[in-house]
Amino acid sequence: MSDKASIWWCQVSNAVRVMNDISSHLTAEKSTALFFPKHVPWYDFLFSHISEKLHRKNSSNKLDIIDVSEKIINSPDDAGRIISQRYCPEIERWPGESYAEFLSSRDDISLNNTYVWIKGINKGNYKHWCSFADEYETCCSSKKNRATFILEYFEDGEKTVPVCRNIHIICWENEIKSYDYYMFCSLLVSDLKCSDEIKHYIAELAFLLGERHAEFCALLTEYKENFAENPEEILRKCAEKFRYSDGEEIQLTSLYLTEQIVLEAQIKNIFPIIERYRRRFITDNYEQLDFILPIENKVNEKISEPYDLDIGNIKYLIQLGKLKIDSEKEKKELDLFYRSRNKIAHNNAVSYQEVKKILSRFSESK
Numbered sequence: 001m002s003d004k005a006s007i008w009w010c011q012v013s014n015a016v017r018v019m020n021d022i023s024s025h026l027t028a029e030k031s032t033a034l035f036f037p038k039h040v041p042w043y044d045f046l047f048s049h050i051s052e053k054l055h056r057k058n059s060s061n062k063l064d065i066i067d068v069s070e071k072i073i074n075s076p077d078d079a080g081r082i083i084s085q086r087y088c089p090e091i092e093r094w095p096g097e098s099y100a101e102f103l104s105s106r107d108d109i110s111l112n113n114t115y116v117w118i119k120g121i122n123k124g125n126y127k128h129w130c131s132f133a134d135e136y137e138t139c140c141s142s143k144k145n146r147a148t149f150i151l152e153y154f155e156d157g158e159k160t161v162p163v164c165r166n167i168h169i170i171c172w173e174n175e176i177k178s179y180d181y182y183m184f185c186s187l188l189v190s191d192l193k194c195s196d197e198i199k200h201y202i203a204e205l206a207f208l209l210g211e212r213h214a215e216f217c218a219l220l221t222e223y224k225e226n227f228a229e230n231p232e233e234i235l236r237k238c239a240e241k242f243r244y245s246d247g248e249e250i251q252l253t254s255l256y257l258t259e260q261i262v263l264e265a266q267i268k269n270i271f272p273i274i275e276r277y278r279r280r281f282i283t284d285n286y287e288q289l290d291f292i293l294p295i296e297n298k299v300n301e302k303i304s305e306p307y308d309l310d311i312g313n314i315k316y317l318i319q320l321g322k323l324k325i326d327s328e329k330e331k332k333e334l335d336l337f338y339r340s341r342n343k344i345a346h347n348n349a350v351s352y353q354e355v356k357k358i359l360s361r362f363s364e365s366k
Helices: 003-011 013-027 043-057 076-087 099-105 126-139 178-188 196-210 214-221 224-229 231-241 258-269 271-284 286-292 311-320 328-345 352-364
Strands: 032-036 062-067 114-121 148-154 168-171
Touching (some): 003 043, 003 178, 013 032, 013 168, 062 076, 178 196, 178 214, 196 214, 196 224, 196 258, 196 352, 214 224, 258 271, 258 352, 271 311, 271 352, 328 352
Parallel strands (some): 032 168
C-alpha cells in the first residue's frame, strides 16, 4: 500500500476513528452499514485492514463478499432470499416466515460463522438491506453464533440514513470533515524543504483546489513548490491525468475558479502576515511615528495613535520625508508588503515569488 494511503487511514484523526469504529463493531460481531461516497480514498487499504483484524479476532469465521449490484431487490425479503440461496439453498422455510426469521433459526448453516460483506447496494435498495439485517439481528438476540453483516452503500449526494436499532451506521459525511482533508494536505507537505509558512500555503492550495478528493489532493502535492508557482497549469494537468480506481474521471469546479481560489488562499495566508509586519514595523519605529502624529488620512480622518496607521499611511509619511528610513532594503520590503496588500485587497492574486518573499520574511523574523 502507498505511503499516502497510510497517512490518510493511519494519521488523519477522523479517518483513523472511522476505520477503528468499523473494525471494533465488526470484531464485536455487530452488523454495520457504511454510508460512504462513491470513491472512498484508498478503499483497498481500508478493506485489507478490516479483513486482517477480523481474521486475527476470529480465525474460525470466514469473510464472504457478495456483489448484489446486478440483483433486483424490492423488499427486505428479496435481500434475505439472496442470503438464503447462498448459504442454505436446499432448506425450505415455513410459510409466512420471513427470511430473517428463517435464517436466524438455523443452527446448521455456515452463515452462522460468516462475516458477510455486501457490495453493490444502491439508492433503490439500501433501506431493504438495512431492514433485513436489522430484523435478522433482532431474531438473533439470544443466539451465540450468528452472521455479521457489512452493508456497503457507496454513492455521492444526499443520503437519507435509516434508523436501525440493531445496525451500527457509519455515515462518511457525519464523520469526515473539511478539517480532515486540510490536515491530510498538511501532512503530505510536511517533509518539503521550505519554511512552515510556505508549507501551510501549499497545503491550503491543495485543500481548496482538490475539493475534498483526498487522492487528488495527494497528486497535487507531488508537484511541491511548482504547484504553488503554477496552480492553474498543475491543476489542469493533474485533472487530465487522474483516474479513480474504477477508471472514472474527476469532476472539479475549481478548474473554472482557480484564480478566485488562489486569491482565497492568499487572503487566508498572506493578509495575516502583512498585518503582523505592519505592527512589527510600527513597534520598531514607534517613537518616530508618535512624534509625527497626529495626521489626517485620505478621507480626512485624524490618526493620533501609531498602531492605527495602515501600510499606505506609513509609505506616504516616508514619501513626504517625515518618516526617516535609512535602509534601502527596509524601504523595498515595505513597498513589497504595500503592493501585495493592495493587489489582494483589490481582488488580484500576487505572484508566487511575492508570496514566497513575504512568507520567508515572516519566517526569518519570528
